[in-house]
Amino acid sequence: MIRRISVLVLVFLTLSSCDSQQQQDDFVQSAGDTPSGFARTDSQGTILDDDKDDWRIAPLYGGKVRLDPAYPNPATIDFVTLPVTVLEFNAIQGGLTLRARDANGVLRTLDDILNASDPGAYIFRFSPAILAKTGLVRLYVFDRIGELVSYGDLMIQ
Numbered sequence: 001m002i003r004r005i006s007v008l009v010l011v012f013l014t015l016s017s018c019d020s021q022q023q024q025d026d027f028v029q030s031a032g033d034t035p036s037g038f039a040r041t042d043s044q045g046t047i048l049d050d051d052k053d054d055w056r057i058a059p060l061y062g063g064k065v066r067l068d069p070a071y072p073n074p075a076t077i078d079f080v081t082l083p084v085t086v087l088e089f090n091a092i093q094g095g096l097t098l099r100a101r102d103a104n105g106v107l108r109t110l111d112d113i114l115n116a117s118d119p120g121a122y123i124f125r126f127s128p129a130i131l132a133k134t135g136l137v138r139l140y141v142f143d144r145i146g147e148l149v150s151y152g153d154l155m156i157q
Contacts, residue, residue, distance in 0.1 A: 023059040024147075031151040035136040038153040039069035045083065046071075054152035064091035067141065067150045074155035075128050082124040082139070082152075084113065092116040094144030098124040100154075103133040110139070128156045 040049035047069055055067040068083040086092055096113040110126035124141075131137060134156045141149045 020059055027056075027058045028148050031138070031140060031148055035138040035153040038073055038136060038155050041069050041071035041073045043072045045069070045081070051153065055150050058147070058149050060147060061091065061143075061149050064088045065149060067152070070139065070152060070154050074157050076157055077127060077129040079125055079127050080154065082141075084116070084122045084124065084141070086116050086119050086122065089119060090117050091119075092143055092149075096122070096124075096149065097142045097144070098126065098139060099142065100131055100137050100139045102131045107140075128154065131156065 037051040037053065039047055039051045039054045041047055045068065050069070055069055057065055057067070064087055066085040066087060068085075070080050070082040072078075072080065082098060084096065094115070094117075096116050098110045098112070099107050100110055102108045108130060110130060111124040113122045113124065116122055128137075137154050137156055138151055139154055140151045143149055
């Protein structure tokens with residue numbers, strides 16, 4: 001009897017981890033889609049027009065991390081802020097990295113949060129000028145091992 005229960009638990013855990021990995025893979029695949037739309041914000045971070053596809057949290061980090069839309073959006077060459085809230089202790093191993101593709105298609109690091117293991121508010125801050133391009137740009141947030149945490153779009157004017 002105990003053996004059957006152990007086998008059933010093992011099968012359940014295996015199936016649920018496969019489902020979680022599939023959800024994460026689907027999330028990563030959708031992050032690779034062409035940017036479309038953006039959460040319009042003012043210089044204080046107030047959302048003027050939301051885009052529900054921006055700044056969703058990857059299944060692996062659901063309930064552990066929250067990102068608010070980047071501001072201001074649309075952006076100029078001035079600095080852009082992207083607020084991050086870590087909700088659980090040790091939800092993020094190491095830190096977080098913000099990246100985007102530049103005018104040559106090279107994935108560039110825009111900013112790092114070196115240690116985000118404690119709950120609290122953090123910010124990414126960067127100048128869009130580093131990307132040397134205008135138009136709609138997809139921003140990606142990765143953890144220190146390279147797993148995608150979130151993504152969203154920024155309109156650079």
